[in-house]
Amino acid sequence: MGRALYAHTILIMTLRPMKIGFLFNHDCIHQVSHTAPIICELVALGQDVTVITSTPAQEAHVRRTIAPCMDRVRFVRIDIGPVSRAINVVAQAVVPFRRIANLRENVDLFRQFDALVVPETTSALLKSHFNLDIRLIYFPHGAGDRSIGFRDVTRFFDLVLLPGTKTRDRMLDRQLIRPGHHAVVGYPKFDTVDMTRRPRLFDNDRPTVLYNPHFDPVLSSWWDMGMDVLEWFARQDDYNLIFAPHVMLFRRRLHTSVEHRRVRLRRMIPERLRNLSHVRIDTGSQNSVDMTYVLAADIYLGDASSQVYEWIARPRPCIFLNSHHARWQGNPSYAHWNMGQVIDSVSELPHALAVAWDRQHEFAPRQQAAFSETFHTVPGETAAHRAAREIVYFLSQDKSRTP
Template sequence: MKIGFLFNHDMLHQIAHTAPIAAELAAEGVDVSILCSSPEQERRVRALVPAGLPVRFVQLTTSRLANIANSLTGGVIPFRRLGILRQNLSLFAGFDALVVPETTSTLLKSRYGLNGLKLIYLPHGAGDRSIGFRGVTRLFDFVLLSGNKVRDRMLRSGLVTAENCKIVGYPKFDTVDLDHVPRIFDNDRPTVLYNPHFDPLLSSWRTMGEQVLDYFAQQDRFNLIFAPHVMLFQRRLHASLEHRRLWFRRKIPQRFFGLPHIRIDTGSPLSTDMSYTRAADIYLGDVSSQVYEWIYRPRPCIFLNSHHAAWRGNPNYAHWLLGDVIDSIAELPAALERAMADPTRFAHLQEHACKETFGVDDNRPSSQRAAQAITSFLRSSSTKVEGFTRKHVLCSEASGFY
């Protein structure tokens, strides 16, 4: 079997979710190709795939016009990603399967008719936002999921069937020493990680972010790591098809740079390899799925309800049950005091959520389980010829850009 691993995004945060699976398959003798849309992606994949494995690397290109259009729109409409899909159809058609961590690739079926190509999806995260549970998931032939929480919600929504999905755990964990606690500051203060999302409606950076930085700049009890979702500062203009919102992201005021107790990182590799989620003591955020990587080791969480959500009983905010939820910065000092006074207050809920979110198997790494699931699926479907019958999923939804 011939399997491609497609990395077609502006940033590097999706790579660790599927690259270790490619390494496992290559080690088992499967014909594996890594398809990257930038040299930076290739370097990151090479860092995660042991040297000497028979893996083929391919750099994908697109037209100069697509690159110019992408630049002019600030990436809000991902012309470059779309162009890479359209201009490499013959390459994609030569594979038995493509493994992807995003949903834009479903255009290969919904728009370009590559119906003989098996699309295998492993979501790049295990969060609760509604964008992770859209109808576009039905376009995939096989879906690899982290645990019961995501699988059960997808089954209830009719996005997968019991036959075309498999719980494999969280392959990204295979790339990290989860017991290692990086040292970021040269002091023994407790460290807070502020991790806002980029969504135009949901992000706390939009209305509260500067106040958060002001609070930590003016106190001397805590260190602060400001490490938002890597896409927040990748673009100035953010658009949400889900919430029909546009937002010009504000810049970070210069007064916050150079402070010895504040680390600002808007997108280095440390923001994507769990360095900060391992190093900090208290999580401060809004809707990012990184909170589930955080609770792998239970610790206090504080969530900023900057958009006045009616969140209780809403599955899109299930993670807000794992810590304190506050509606204003005025409530932050008291929330921090509670976190310090009783750091295990939500530990039992976090432990249960972690177990449901990640199908942990102490005997086998997640990437190994995923590799086995992929080969079993492809062997079982190799004698089947299946036409495309799901065109009721709208092309606009299928693109998703997620």
């Protein structure tokens, strides 16, 4: 153990327990695994941890994730009042109204904590609009390249925990984080997954393709290509298909992109495509967020989802659908498209699939380099443990109070 780490550890061991809340305030469960693994590590360091959720599904997912220490953690469920519920019926099509109302209507609860740990940026409203004096700790859910992950709102957080140097360097370049208020710790979600697992989901030996479109009305291939992709796989018998989009795509019918100023109505999937032996359609189950499909498939087909970075933990072919005619070369928001073939139409898909493994030798070194830049790893130590240590050390220094 180095001298700095030794001093760091001794300081942590001598501190009084701090009250730390883990806030999960979303419609779906996909953000939970990015911060929940840190909870047991904080408990092991003697900290007082409360889990705050806004849905039963989130709470259940947290409980599964932290089963070894669950009895030492308090759980609180937050909700909004009847007036906000009525407004949400209309407003949810345009803004995440329920999430915002949950923040505004539970400020008194949040005020009880020394810090809140969150996996999303909507919680910055607690500081920017709701005048809450609290230390906010942010761990991004995912390690992707989309520009929305590098917005000015990041500056409201007192401590930003990051999966690797790629994200850190881009945030530093944008002056979104500052020295003493960020740390590269790794990817806690990986701590919860058996990366050697290979689920068998089909009763044949065909190559399996994972189609994982995003939900963004501009960036996602679903809107202009998705149904054609499903139809093509339905007609052929050379490949299996897992259609597992970002869990938010089928959460609502109307999708609005504030960033790109676009609104689109999602189409329904015909029943005839849901009952095929070689096509599996999953629009939001636990398997969509726990890497089951990432570990089961042979070829990745996607667009803007950060899930591709989980995919390259085991380098395999990638194909990206450029449905919105992006000028992606040299653009950091499309850095992941350098890790595979990029095609502009579904008519190019059969050839791209046919040569995917033959061309993988071109892309494997890029995937390996991208993984190293995206995810910090230390043999014999978990990302969750490093994150917990950084949280306690930061709070002990009270750096967020420094002008």
